[in-house]
Amino acid sequence: MADAPKLVNLTVDGKKLTAPAGSLLIDACKNVGIEVPSFCYYPNLSLQGACRMCLVRVEKMPKLQTACTTVVAEGMVVATDNEEIKQARKAMVELLLGNHPLDCPVCDAGGECELQDMTFSYGAAESKYMEPKNHKDEQQWSPVVFFDRPRCILCYRCVRVCGEGMDVWALGVQNRGVSSIIAPNKEDHLECEECGMCIDICPVGALTSGAYRYKTRPWEMNHVGTTCAHCADGCKTTLGVRRADEGMEIVRGDNRDKSGINNDFLCMKGRYAFDFANHEDRLTQPLIRKNGKLTPSTWEEAFELVGKKLNEVRMRDGGSAIGVIGSTHTTNEENYLLQKFARAVLESNNIDHHRTADFPALAAVLSGKQEITASMRDVYNAPAILLIGNDPTEQHPLLAWQIRNNVRLHGAKLHIINSEPIKLRRQATSFTQIPVGAELNAASFLAGDDSALNAITASASRENWAALRNQLRNTENLVIIFGSEIRGAAVTAVTHLASSISGAKVIALADYANSRGASDMGLYPDLLPGYHPAAKSGLTLPQMAENAKSGKLKALYVVGSNPLARFHLDSQIFAGTFVVVQDMFLTETATIADVVLPAANLYEKTGTITNTCGDVQIVKKASEVNGPKSDFEMIVRIADAMGYDVRNLVPFGRGETADMGQSRGAQSGEADRHAVWLQANNLEPKLSPFDPMAIFDEIQRLVPGYRVSRLNLLSGNDEHTQLSQSGPGAKHDPALIVPAHDNLFSSGTLGRYSRALNSVMENRNPQPAEVAAD
Amino acid sequence: MRFSDQFEKRFAEMLTHYPTKRSVLVPTLLYAQDEAGFLSDEVIAEIAQRLELTELDVNNVISYYSMLTTKPRGKYNVQVCTNIACMLRGGEELLEQCKDRLGIGHKGTTSDGLFSLEEVECIGACSWAPAIQVNYDFHENLDERKMDAVLDSYRKKAI
Ligand code: SF4
Ligand code: SF4
Ligand code: SF4
Ligand code: FES
Ligand code: FES
Numbered sequence: 065m066a067d068a069p070k071l072v073n074l075t076v077d078g079k080k081l082t083a084p085a086g087s088l089l090i091d092a093c094k095n096v097g098i099e100v101p102s103f104c105y106y107p108n109l110s111l112q113g114a115c116r117m118c119l120v121r122v123e124k125m126p127k128l129q130t131a132c133t134t135v136v137a138e139g140m141v142v143a144t145d146n147e148e149i150k151q152a153r154k155a156m157v158e159l160l161l162g163n164h165p166l167d168c169p170v171c172d173a174g175g176e177c178e179l180q181d182m183t184f185s186y187g188a189a190e191s192k193y194m195e196p197k198n199h200k201d202e203q204q205w206s207p208v209v210f211f212d213r214p215r216c217i218l219c220y221r222c223v224r225v226c227g228e229g230m231d232v233w234a235l236g237v238q239n240r241g242v243s244s245i246i247a248p249n250k251e252d253h254l255e256c257e258e259c260g261m262c263i264d265i266c267p268v269g270a271l272t273s274g275a276y277r278y279k280t281r282p283w284e285m286n287h288v289g290t291t292c293a294h295c296a297d298g299c300k301t302t303l304g305v306r307r308a309d310e311g312m313e314i315v316r317g318d319n320r321d322k323s324g325i326n327n328d329f330l331c332m333k334g335r336y337a338f339d340f341a342n343h344e345d346r347l348t349q350p351l352i353r354k355n356g357k358l359t360p361s362t363w364e365e366a367f368e369l370v371g372k373k374l375n376e377v378r379m380r381d382g383g384s385a386i387g388v389i390g391s392t393h394t395t396n397e398e399n400y401l402l403q404k405f406a407r408a409v410l411e412s413n414n415i416d417h418h419r420t421a422d423f424p425a426l427a428a429v430l431s432g433k434q435e436i437t438a439s440m441r442d443v444y445n446a447p448a449i450l451l452i453g454n455d456p457t458e459q460h461p462l463l464a465w466q467i468r469n470n471v472r473l474h475g476a477k478l479h480i481i482n483s484e485p486i487k488l489r490r491q492a493t494s495f496t497q498i499p500v501g502a503e504l505n506a507a508s509f510l511a512g513d514d515s516a517l518n519a520i521t522a523s524a525s526r527e528n529w530a531a532l533r534n535q536l537r538n539t540e541n542l543v544i545i546f547g548s549e550i551r552g553a554a555v556t557a558v559t560h561l562a563s564s565i566s567g568a569k570v571i572a573l574a575d576y577a578n579s580r581g582a583s584d585m586g587l588y589p590d591l592l593p594g595y596h597p598a599a600k601s602g603l604t605l606p607q608m609a610e611n612a613k614s615g616k617l618k619a620l621y622v623v624g625s626n627p628l629a630r631f632h633l634d635s636q637i638f639a640g641t642f643v644v645v646q647d648m649f650l651t652e653t654a655t656i657a658d659v660v661l662p663a664a665n666l667y668e669k670t671g672t673i674t675n676t677c678g679d680v681q682i683v684k685k686a687s688e689v690n691g692p693k694s695d696f697e698m699i700v701r702i703a704d705a706m707g708y709d710v711r712n713l714v715p716f717g718r719g720e721t722a723d724m725g726q727s728r729g730a731q732s733g734e735a736d737r738h739a740v741w742l743q744a745n746n747l748e749p750k751l752s753p754f755d756p757m758a759i760f761d762e763i764q765r766l767v768p769g770y771r772v773s774r775l776n777l778l779s780g781n782d783e784h785t786q787l788s789q790s791g792p793g794a795k796h797d798p799a800l801i802v803p804a805h806d807n808l809f810s811s812g813t814l815g816r817y818s819r820a821l822n823s824v825m826e827n828r829n830p831q832p833a834e835v836a837a838d
Numbered sequence: 839m840r841f842s843d844q845f846e847k848r849f850a851e852m853l854t855h856y857p858t859k860r861s862v863l864v865p866t867l868l869y870a871q872d873e874a875g876f877l878s879d880e881v882i883a884e885i886a887q888r889l890e891l892t893e894l895d896v897n898n899v900i901s902y903y904s905m906l907t908t909k910p911r912g913k914y915n916v917q918v919c920t921n922i923a924c925m926l927r928g929g930e931e932l933l934e935q936c937k938d939r940l941g942i943g944h945k946g947t948t949s950d951g952l953f954s955l956e957e958v959e960c961i962g963a964c965s966w967a968p969a970i971q972v973n974y975d976f977h978e979n980l981d982e983r984k985m986d987a988v989l990d991s992y993r994k995k996a997i
Binding site for chain 2: 235236238239247249
C-alpha cells in the first residue's frame with residue numbers, strides 16, 4: 065500500500081477542513097458538503113476550466129479562481145458563496161444562455177438538466193444580449209446519437225469521455241470562440257462504439273439518445289435499478305419504464321447514480337438494447353403443436369400436456385430418456401430450480417447449457433485452497449493485469465473500460481498475450497502476439513514449463529518471454545484475466561502461475577449475462593450446484609443430440625436456449641422427441657417444439673445473476689409484457705402438473721429467512737412492514753411457491769461460496785462469491801466450450817431482436833449501390 | 839504523399855524540439871499548406887498518421903486557425919485588415935475596393951485562380967495602417983490609388 069497522502073488544512077466559508085495534498089478545491093468542498101457548481105469539471109476526466117461556473121474567491125489571489133483547477137494548499141482561505149461570486153456565476157450562466165434556445169419544455173434533458181438547475185439557482189434566464197441567437201438544426205450522427213447544437217454549452221465532457229474514457233476519440237471541437245462546435249469524426253456522422261457515454265455525460269440536452277428522445281419526461285417514468293441482461297460483465301443499470309399498451313415498456317437505460325461496479329459506464333447494449341423486450345415478435349401465448357402446426361392454447365392446457373407427456377416418458381423410459389437444456393440468461397434461482405427439477409422431478413442428470421468458459425476446471429484447482437478469484441472492482445484497482453486471449457473491447461466492454469481507466473488513472477501495467485493485435489494493446493505495457501491456439505503453451509511457460517516455449521517463440525524471442533515471466537512473477541497483486549482460449553489444462557497452468565505470485569487473482573471470461581450462474585448452479589450432467597459431483601453423470605448437450613438421433617431421447621426440455629442454431633443441429637433428429645421450449649421468441653429450436661411456453665426475460669423478473677468474475681447482483685422486475693411467465697413459475701407449474709409436491713421443490717413459507725413469524729405477538733406490525741418493504745423492492749414475501757428468494761435461501765445454504773451479505777445484495781450492491789469453497793469441480797472435454805463470438809453490436813438471440821443493435825449494424829454495412837444491369 | 843526535401847528536413851528537426859509529437863502539428867500544417875496550397879484530405883491523412891493523431895483532431899486544429907485552409911486558394915491571398923487602427927484609417931474602404939475590383943467577397947477566390955480575398959484581424963502593422971498582407975508580404979500606408987497599384991503589380995507578376 066502506498067503511504068497515506070499528506071493532509072493540508074484550509075478554510076472554506078469559515079469552515080475548517082482538511083484535504084489530501086494535491087486534491088482539487090472543488091472535491092475538497094464537495095467532500096464536506098459545500099457544493100460548488102460546475103459544468104465542465106467531471107471526476108476522472110482531464111481538467112478543462114472551460115465553463116467558469118466554479119468560480120470562488122481565494123484570499124491573496126487576484127481575481128476569482130476556478131475551484132476545479134485549483135489545488136488545495138496549506139492555510140488557504142476560500143469563499144464559495146457571496147454576492148461577488150453569485151454575480152459572477154450569474155454572468156457566466158447568462159453567457160452560456162447567449163445562444164441557448166431555452167426550449168426546456170420540449171428538451172429531453174428538461175427536469176434533469178444541469179443548466180436548468182443553475183439558471184434556477186442564479187436567476188439568469190433574462191438576457192441583456194440583443195443579438196439574434198445562432199441556430200443550427202438538429203443532426204443525427206448515428207442511429208443512436210443525435211446532436212442539437214444550440215443547446216450545447218461547450219463543456220467538452222463528451223469529447224473527453226469519448227477520448228479518455230472510451231479511447232475512441234470520435235468527438236472533437238471545431239472552430240473557436242462562440243462558433244465552436246462539437247464535431248463527429250466522419251464529417252456529418254459518427255463511426256464509433258455507439259456507447260452513448262457522450263449522451264449520458266452531457267449536462268444539457270445537446271446530445272440526445274435515439275432510443276429515448278422525445279418519448280417521455282424523466283418524472284413520468286419509474287426508475288428500476290437492475291443488472292444488464294447482455295454480456296457477462298454485469299453492469300448495474302437503471303431502467304426508466306413507463307406504462308404501455310402491452311404492459312410496462314423500457315424507454316431508457318443508464319447508470320447516472322454511479323452505483324455498482326460500473327460507475328456510470330454502460331456499453332451500447334446496456335444503454336439501448338433493452339428493446340428486445342418490447343419487440344412485436346415476442347411470444348405472449350403458449351403454443352401447442354396440433355396437426356403439425358403450432359397453435360395458441362391456454363396456459364392450463366399447455367402445462368397439463370407438458371406434465372402428462374414428461375410423466376409418461378419418465379415412467380415408460382426412465383429419466384435418462386429426458387434431456388434438459390438450461391439458459392445463460394435466466395437467474396441463479398431459475399438455474400438452480402431447473403437442475404433440481406431435472407434431478408428430483410424428471411429423475412434425470414441429462415442437463416447442460418451453452419458453455420462458454422471452463423469454470424469447472426477453475427473450481428477444480430481452487431477448491432479448498434485460498435480464494436484467488438478477482439472481482440470486477442479489482443480490475444480497476446489492480447497494480448498490474450495480465451490478459452490472455454479474448455478481445456474485451458468487443459466482448460467485455462465493462463472489463464475493457466475498467467482496464468483502460470485503471471491504466472490511465474492509476475498507472476496500472478497491462479500485459480497482453482493474444483493471437484490478434486487487439487485494441488487494448490494501446491494501453492499495454494507489453495503486447496506479445498502468439499500463434500492462434502498457442503495460449504496453453506504460453507500459460508504453461510509462464511507457469512514454469514520451459515519446454516512449452518518452442519511452440520511460441522516464433523512470435524517473440526526467448527529472452528522476451530523469460531523477461532516477461534520474471535516480471536510477472538515479481539508483480540504482487542497481479543490480476544490475470546483469461547478468455548475461453550484457456551481451457552482444461554491451461555486453466556490449471558494459469559492458476560498455478562497466480563498462486564505463485566503474492567496476492568495474484570484470476571478471472572475467467574464467459575460470454576453471457578448469467579453464464580457464470582448457470583455454471584455455479586450446476587447446469588451440468590456431472591456437477592451439482594457449487595461444483596459438487598453428481599452421484600451419476602448424465603448426458604452432455606452433444607450427447608443428448610446423439611441420443612435424439614438414435615431415438616433414445618424421448619423428451620427434451622429447453623429453457624431459454626437455442627441449441628439448434630448454436631450447435632448447428634439438424635432439426636430432423638428431434639422428430640421422435642417431445643420437445644418443450646421456454647423462450648421469448650420463436651427461435652429455430654422453438655419452431656420444432658411440440659409445446660412453446662412464452663418466457664419473461666431478465667428485465668421482467670426478480671432474482672440474482674452472477675457475472676463472469678463471480679460478483680453476484682440482484683435483478684429486479686422493471687418491465688412487463690402481458691402474457692409471458694417467468695421461467696421460475698413455469699418450472700414450478702410443470703412440476704405441479706406432473707403431480708410433484710412443489711413444497712419439495714421450492715421451500716416457501718418456511719425456513720430461517722422465509723419465516724414470517726414476526727406477525728405474532730409483540731412484533732405483529734413487523735410483518736406488514738416487511739411485506740411493504742419487499743413489495744417496494746419488487747419481491748414477494750416468501751409465501752408463494754414462485755418466490756425466487758426462497759430458492760436463494762437454499763442456494764446460500766448449499767453453495768457456501770454464495771454466503772454473501774443478503775442485505776448488501778438486496779440494496780443493489782455486488783457481492784463477490786467464493787469459488788474456493790466449492791466442490792471438487794471436474795475435468796471436461798475442452799471441445800464442449802463454444803465461444804459466442806459476440807461483438808459490441810451483437811448479443812445472441814437478444815441481439816437479433818434488438819432494433820437498436822440492428823440499426824447500428826445496418827449503418828455499418830451499407831448496401832452497395834446497385835449497379836445498373838446494362 | 840510527397841513533400842519537398844526542405845519540408846522533410848524541417849519536419850524531422852521540429853520533432854526533436856518537443857516532448858510530444860503532437861506539438862509540431864501547427865507549424866507542420868503551415869509548411870504543408872505553403873507547399874500544397876491548401877490542406878487536402880490527403881495531406882491531413884498523411885500528417886495525422888505521422889503524428890499519431892486522428893484526422894478529426896487535425897481537422898479541428900485547422901478549423902481553429904483562420905490562416906489554415908482546407909480549400910484551394912488563389913495564388914495571391916489578399917488579407918485586408920479591418921481591425922481598429924486600420925478601420926479608422928480606411929481599412930473597410932480598402933476591403934470594399936478589393937471586393938469590387940476582384941469581384942469576390944470574404945474568403946472568395948477569383949475564377950482565374952489568381953486572387954483570394956480575406957478580411958482579417960490585426961496583422962501587427964498598426965503603425966503603418968491601413969495595411970494588407972498578400973501571402974507573406976506586407977503593403978502598408980495604403981490608399982485607394984496604392985491599393986490599385988498593389989493589385990496590378992500582382993496581376994502583372996502572374997503573367
Ligand atoms: S457514442 Fe461513445 S464512442 Fe460514440 S461518440 Fe459517443 S462516447 Fe464516443
Ligand atoms: S454536447 Fe453536451 S457534453 Fe458535449 S460539449 Fe456540448 S454540452 Fe458539453
Ligand atoms: S458491458 Fe456487458 S453488462 Fe455492461 S452494459 Fe455492456 S453488455 Fe451490459
Ligand atoms: S467547472 Fe471549473 S471551469 Fe468548468
Ligand atoms: S489594426 Fe490593422 S494591422 Fe493592427
